[in-house]
Amino acid sequence: MKSKKASAKKISILVIVLTFIIMLFNVLSSRFTPSTNQTRVHGLNLSLAPMVSGYITRVDVSLHSQVKEGDTLFIIDRKPYEIAVTQAEINLENVIQNLTAGLSGLKAATAQLNSARVKLDRAKKNWERTQRVMAQNEGALSEADRDRSESSYLTAIEHVATAKANLEGQKTALGPTDAKNPLVKAAINQLEKANWDLEHTVITAPSDGVIESFNVETGYFASAGHAIASLISNKTIWIQANFTENNLTHLKVNDEAGITFDIDAGEVYKAKVTSIAYGVKTQNTNAGDLPTVRSQQGWLREQQRFPVIIALEDQVVYKKLRQGSQANVVVYTGDSFVLNTLAKFKIWLTSKFSYVR
Template sequence: MASNEKTEPKEQEPVENKQQETPAKKSPVKKISLIVLIITVLIFIINVLSDRHTPHTDQARVKGLVLPVAPMVSGYIIQTNVSQHSRVKAGDTLFIIDPTSYEIAVKVAESNLEKAIQSIDAGESTLKSAQARLSRAKVKLERSTKNWERTQRVLAENEGALSEADIDRSEASYLEAIESVKSSQADLERQTEALGPLNENNPTIKAALNNLENAQINLGYTAVIAPSDGIVESFNIEDGYFAAAGHSLMSLVSNNDMWIQANLKENNLSKVEPGDRVELIFDIEPGKVFEGKLTSISYGVSVDNTNPNGLPKVSSAQGWLRDPQRFPVMIELEDKEIISKLRQGSQAEIVVYTGKKPLLNMIARLRIRIMSKLSYVR
């Protein structure tokens, strides 16, 4: 009996060992869960800090100027020098409108200017005649004045020396001479005022010159030239097409000035400032990262279709959670070679470096370089 009692504890030892080993097997699961939780929290914190210090977005597009080309005068097109997607330089002639009627208008304006000059010449002759009449009237007045003064002296010395008729004739001649001078002076002033200046400041001459200049300008407008370097788009005309003044016939995509518009979330903008360094990737150049500089930040966006102020409109994703409002930022490319390859509307992805944050900057640099490699397959 004693021996049996001793063996019973030996049989219970494995059970106790199993109970002691069970917690040891569960401990790795807890450690892994804790590690995953810590990593998740770290990723969340890094993501929040990245949104502030190294914001990035794939809502970025290439922007540029699109110039509508419209003639200043109307007429039938007699010559076209470009076609769809033609590359042109500033000053190149795009097409020519029939200049016949405008050449005639120039000749008519030149004829009217000659008539105006002749009219001024004729008026100048008339003016000289009026001046001559005034001079004669003044000479007559001078003689009549002396005669009247002589008559007055004779009468003062001897009242009966002259007859009444002689006195009346002398006085009448003097008064008539005064009136003649006044009349000639008024006639000269009237003709001088009507004729105006005898140079290019003459109203008749100025009107004729203005008409001639306007006719010459309209004649020059018959040759429609490119306002800047660019590429022809929306071109659908040919010889014989009637071009209406002010009606756009084509668009010129300017390649002189291109920039990137990126739509950043409102909570990305707290640290962003003009002058911040930017890295960009384009689908047209997969695997490459380009440098840029943030130049400006929009101060407002349109939130409905009735905004009369012309503010930029940014679309937001609709989902279960409210998407933060986005605001456009403008980015200038520092690599000028890529500009020649880009097309307006091309997509881009950007990251903005707002300061010296080594860890966050390294993560952002690594991320955008990975995305640039993925451009090969997306």
């Protein structure tokens, strides 16, 4: 009877010791070799929306097509936009022709002003001569001759003023005679816009990736600004691991890490920490609102998690990954041989369990 009690006592002590060891290992590993299974592959999801509206006349891709940056995906009916380009070119030619005609009128107005000035000069000299003759000999000229001379002079002055006004009016109406002319600038802008619209009837891939959310066929009317497909970019991919606050105690950028993916069971890849989030959003508040304090039920509250970005050493592995893929990560923050060895064994064992998960 005593031997049974002694055996039970030993077993109890052994259980307590093992529990303490396991608890101690969990505490140390959470600080020095933190791990998490809340890890996902993230990437950019690009909406493919046409810049112009029109009927789709050609479709060069299908659902899940692999595309390269610059590949042609869809073509919108180009005919209306080609007509718009032709019309804009004609409009520019008309503006230039009108500007040329205006320049001819400007030259004629200038010649008219020069002619008026010559006549004024002659009339002025004649009037001055008349005044001298009459001053020297009052009876040399009749009053009629004097009046005609004065009238010619005054009329010449009016003609010069009229010619100047006509010239200034044509200059104002014509504006600048080069590319700064408002009508020329407007016509050029119209042509550039028409060419821009025509160019964007061809929808190309903005990045390497895979076509998703695809339900377009020839004859579909595409509206400018409305997405007709999605492109999952495989050019920009990152791995986000969400660690608890106590995991971040010793975790730092450039720490080595091991990672295993559900999509590639049995493999453990080398990686490193590239960045650690400084904060996360915990509640929705507006400027001027009072802060909201949420009560936590239970004895132990749930730990807050923070995103940590992990980068693979082997860039080729990224080609295997898909957005939303899950993974397991362990980070080696120190040089402890025991803790690092146990952590490596744990992540290796986790990778093998991926076969039956």
